[in-house]
Amino acid sequence: MIIAERKPFAEIKAAVAPYEKILIVGCGTCVAVCLVGGEKEVGLLASQLKLARGLEGKHLEIGEITVERQCDLEFIRPLCDFIADYDAIISMACGAGVQYLGQLCYMRPIFPAVNTAFIGVNEEAGLYSERCLACNNCYLAVTGGICPVTMCPKGLLNGPCGGTINGRCEVDPERECAWTQIYQRLENQGRQEQMREILPLHPHDRRTTSGKVIHPAYKRRYGGHE
């Protein structure tokens, strides 16, 4: 899922300072799971903003709503019925959700309340870690199911760099070296010879423009080519 972190309150407060009627829109999927942008967090941010404005003796009216997914038109379209009642929108979704909602409600300024961090996993309550950079050219089949693009800070494709110390990463000694892990995983599976293959330069053209994926079953509908 997508992991995000709440922006500092001062940044959000400053961004919406000129507006007196704000709609805060939460997202009930990834950011709700990682406890930054779901219904609860919408309520918390609303209270913080009201309190801060109140202390300044200024007026603020806030609407709160949380939709299932802000990255899905089906769930955000109903907001069109009342979005015109507000001066501005704060979206607590990931960057995709903020943009999609902003595209739909283009007459109103939209402000993000979170920084989108990465695609990752929920290790334990409140503990998330990165696993995927969405490079659109998955190497996991040949790297023992551990992603070198994501898990090695340098994204090296052909083995560990010279900075590995005792299987730890040069960038952060708390982290394990991705290539040491890849080697150990492949060895455990009796596939260590796989590491001898020289992987070619990464095809960055697969993600240097804003990406679009059309499911094969829908190619005819959206005019894609086979």
Added chain:
Amino acid sequence: MSRLKKALEADKFPVVAELQPPKGIALDNMFSPVGFLKKRVTAFSVPDNEHARLRLSSLAACRLLKEADAEPLLHLTCRDRNRLALESDLLGAAVLGINNVLVVSGDYVTLGDHPQAKPVYDADSVQLLQIAQGLMAGHDSAGLPLNGNPDFFLGAVVIPEADPWVPQLIKFEKKVAAGAQFFITPAVFDLEKFRAFRQSLPPHPIKILASIEILGTEEVAQAKEGKWRQVYSLPPEILQELTAAEAEKVLFKGAEIAGRLLKQLKEENLADGVYLKAQGRADLFTMVLEGGGL
């Protein structure tokens, strides 16, 4: 033809002296050892934003070395350039008469003095070796033909004390397959470990330059405080020698130890040449060379 290549192929035990390019454009300190040493060493090496800290470009410094009638060894890091820039710089090096190239991944940006810079790593060191090989064969990394092929003597880095060793060995072999003709190691202080490394290498006609380094006072202090975090180890007896020296004499003690290590490496035929890191100082280079009997 590369003088370094010739010396290595003729088993002449070449010495490569590492210079320290300035952070700025004042060249005096960097070049001070050159005039004095160029008859005594085979080549001068110029790191490329070493430790991810901004320095004068290796390419420019290498050209200045050529103009001073000295043999340069260009470092090229994957950290700061995409494949277009890497290829362009390689072609540029070739027309400037620079043929010795050491290919490195490059220390990560957050370890240096521009921690917020974008790390590139479009190619890794294996792929960069392949790119250079491709240029030599007359095509770029997209497979398009070149008008005039460069010629390089390509080097890479190997970490003798890597733990675990096998992934490092696999990477070494990939670098050989990708076209590395010589290797440079990080500093060697523990000869026992270096001997084990040489024995564990499969029989390759690959030349190995062992690094001999004079540690700075900061590094010695780190080692003393148990904060050592390098890819090479410092045996306790050497650390003791260094820490017993008075503060202002640490570098001279380091030079004495370096000379001794150099002599042993050569006598035992443990390396094909040596890569000297002596804080870029002519007096220290001289001490090490004399201590090593060169």
